[in-house]
Amino acid sequence: MRRFAKDNALSLFFLLLFALALAGQSVAGNAAYNERQRAEGGAAVSWPEYVTSSEFAVDVAENWQSEYLQFLLFIMATVWWVQRGSPESKKPGDEGPESDEQQKVGRHADPDSPAWAKATGLRQTLYGNSLGTVMGLVFLLSWLAQSVAGQASRNSERLARLQDPVSWGEYVTSADFWNRTLQNWQSEFLAVLSMVVLSIYLRQRGSPESKPVGTPHGATDVEG
Numbered sequence: 001m002r003r004f005a006k007d008n009a010l011s012l013f014f015l016l017l018f019a020l021a022l023a024g025q026s027v028a029g030n031a032a033y034n035e036r037q038r039a040e041g042g043a044a045v046s047w048p049e050y051v052t053s054s055e056f057a058v059d060v061a062e063n064w065q066s067e068y069l070q071f072l073l074f075i076m077a078t079v080w081w082v083q084r085g086s087p088e089s090k091k092p093g094d095e096g097p098e099s100d101e102q103q104k105v106g107r108h109a110d111p112d113s114p115a116w117a118k119a120t121g122l123r124q125t126l127y128g129n130s131l132g133t134v135m136g137l138v139f140l141l142s143w144l145a146q147s148v149a150g151q152a153s154r155n156s157e158r159l160a161r162l163q164d165p166v167s168w169g170e171y172v173t174s175a176d177f178w179n180r181t182l183q184n185w186q187s188e189f190l191a192v193l194s195m196v197v198l199s200i201y202l203r204q205r206g207s208p209e210s211k212p213v214g215t216p217h218g219a220t221d222v223e224g
Contacts, residue, residue, distance in 0.1 A: 022060070026051050029059060042160070054152035061149055065142035066184035072135040074192050084220050085200035087211045091221045103128070147172045150180070 005012060026047065033055055034044040050056055074088075079097060083089040101108045105128065109118040116127035126133075147168065154176065155165040171177055195209075201217055204210040211222045 025059070026056060029056055040160075054149040054156065057149035058146055058153050061142050061146035062180055062184060065139055065146055066181075066188050068135055068139035068142060069185065070188035070192055072132060072139055073189075075132050075135060082220065083196050083200070085218050086196050086220060087199050087209065087222055088196050089220055094221070097128075146181075147177065150177060 030045070030047050030050040033050055036042075037044055045053070078089060080095050081089075082092050082095060084092055097103075100106050103117075104110055104113055105117045105124055106120055114127065116123045119127075151166065151168050151171040154171055154174075158165055166174070199210060202210075203213045203215075205213050211219060215222050
């Protein structure tokens, strides 16, 4: 058990942070929702009612889809585009999906390479693009969940004001939906830009996300 915890400490650390943050969001969100309900003359809801509501679902899905979009775009962009001096980038001249020999697939695979990397044809293609594919699917599903939960939440508000409900199509083309969505997207894109550029000139000793402290600023694809 101790060995498992040590070998998976990074994953377990962020899993714990995720669980704590999600729990904290649910408690704080429930309190904020009930404050609005009381201010508008509505009834407060319990924590179980809140975490199973469209109000909570839309906030969670909205954050998830923006995070997975960030990683999807970063994964795909770094295949073809480079940033000289950044450890987050391949070296200039290495753009593209690389050769089978460089990727160790097919007849170039190592004895301990994954089975699908040793395969040819469709299986190799699927496995060779599996990370981007899964990230893309999670993004699309999260975006769909956000749109459906957001529509339900918006219609609950409209019905409380004796207004007609809106269709899914009307909601996903509304200013409210894109205002919420683009607020998240712009912050994710800025975070990636900051990581790519700041890692050229700044260092974090011991981190694989940083170049070694004494590495020249112009060195690319070098990790500590």
